[in-house]
Amino acid sequence: MSDTNLPADLPSNLPADLPRDAGKRLAELKNLFTSDLSVNEFLLIKQAGFHPLGLVMGSSIYHTGIQTRKWSKSQELTKLTEAMYNARELAMTRMEEEAEQLDADGIVGVRLDVNYYEWGNDAAEFIAVGTAVKAENGVSHRNKHGKPFTSDLSGQDFWTLMQTGYVPQGLVMGTCVYHIAHRGLVQTLGSVGQNVELPNFTQALYEARELAMTRMQEEAERLGSTGIVGVRLEEKSHQWGSHTIEFLSIGTAVGDTGGAVTLPQPITVISLDN
Numbered sequence: 001m002s003d004t005n006l007p008a009d010l011p012s013n014l015p016a017d018l019p020r021d022a023g024k025r026l027a028e029l030k031n032l033f034t035s036d037l038s039v040n041e042f043l044l045i046k047q048a049g050f051h052p053l054g055l056v057m058g059s060s061i062y063h064t065g066i067q068t069r070k071w072s073k074s075q076e077l078t079k080l081t082e083a084m085y086n087a088r089e090l091a092m093t094r095m096e097e098e099a100e101q102l103d104a105d106g107i108v109g110v111r112l113d114v115n116y117y118e119w120g121n122d123a124a125e126f127i128a129v130g131t132a133v134k135a136e137n138g139v140s141h142r143n144k145h146g147k148p149f150t151s152d153l154s155g156q157d158f159w160t161l162m163q164t165g166y167v168p169q170g171l172v173m174g175t176c177v178y179h180i181a182h183r184g185l186v187q188t189l190g191s192v193g194q195n196v197e198l199p200n201f202t203q204a205l206y207e208a209r210e211l212a213m214t215r216m217q218e219e220a221e222r223l224g225s226t227g228i229v230g231v232r233l234e235e236k237s238h239q240w241g242s243h244t245i246e247f248l249s250i251g252t253a254v255g256d257t258g259g260a261v262t263l264p265q266p267i268t269v270i271s272l273d274n
Contacts, residue, residue, distance in 0.1 A: 015097045026101045029054035035131045037109060041155025045108065048162045050133040053102040057129040058094025062087035064122050069179040069244070074204035076211065077244065080177035084246055088112060088173065091128040092150065099148040104132035105141040106149035108158050110171050112250070116239060124238070143169045143255075144224045151252045153230055161229065166254040169223040173250040174215025178208035180243045209233060212249040225253035 014023040034055040037045060045052060067079040091112070099107050110130035117125065130150065135141055143149050151158060151168035161168070181200055212233070220228050231251035238246060 014101065015094075017094060018097055018101075022098060023101070026054065026056075026098060029102060036129070037131055037155055041109070044155045044159040045131075045133060048159045049136050050105070050108075051136050053099075053104050053132040053134055055129065056095050056098035056102070056104075056107060056132045057127065058091040058096070058098065059125060059127050060087050060090035060094070061123060061125045062090070064124070066122075070181075072181050073179075074181040074200060074207075075179055076208070077177045077179055080240075080244075080246075081175055084177060084248075085173075085175050087124070087126040088128070088175075091126040092171070095128040095130060096147055096150065099132040102132050103134065104148045105134050106151065106168060107132050108151050108168075109154065110150050110152045112152075112173075114236075114238070141167055152250070153252055157230065161254065165257050166227075166229075167257055169220075169225045169253040169255050171250065172216050172219035172223070172225075172228060172253045173248060174212040174217070174219065175249070176208045176211040176215070176247045177240075178204060178211075178245055178247060180204045180245065182243060208245070208247045209249070212247040216249040216251065220253035223253050224255065226256050228253050 014020070033052045035042060035052040036055055037052065042052065062083060064083040065079050067077045069075065069077060095107065095110070107130040110128060113127045113129075115125045115127065117123070130152075132148065141149060147170075149168040150171040152171055153161060153168070158168070181204065216228065216231070228251040231249065234248040234250070236246050236248070237244060
């Protein structure tokens, strides 16, 4: 395909893993912005002192390897864990690269999705999408690594966070793909008609969640964060079957600016009823 339709001001430092059409689209955002923010979110982002620059995204179609598992043994499937983590990181990195092309301070409203297509059960597309923003007062809000911050907070939550003297550092996550052992015939028959804990299931799910949460916290520590807000624990079997589950822990790492804080006051509602 010819490059004659590409604008003259196409960034010369466009990362190699971004398509040329991405460079064209990002260059055109100098004249207008795009955003998936709602009108209310847009207004709150502006009130927080930021201006939307453009919708940014990253994508990675990833082939997951094969890992054997024992029918009767609960265990982490490290190869699948690594695949799910690396694929999301690739998508996130490319989204951040698009934001850097816009000289953004951060990305708000980030969504991470996984799509499966008819190509097969061993391939999936990982997508990261969000709105790049820049502080209107010219003060940089990039994180300690010099990269745009990322956050999955809504516009309302982002505005509220900024009023408390905290700023986003990055979207942090931890994942663990775990195989839960099947119960043997004796175990199954032994609990028929009884109220009894199933310790093998309890321990397997407990350990898998703990691994995911620990890895999320380690990411936040590497950013020098003081906390994580909006944490979600997601569980999906994807296309592996009911006894293999991915546990994903994800949230927004934040840091304290140490400046003066004016907390938003609650709204007083006056009743007009007699």
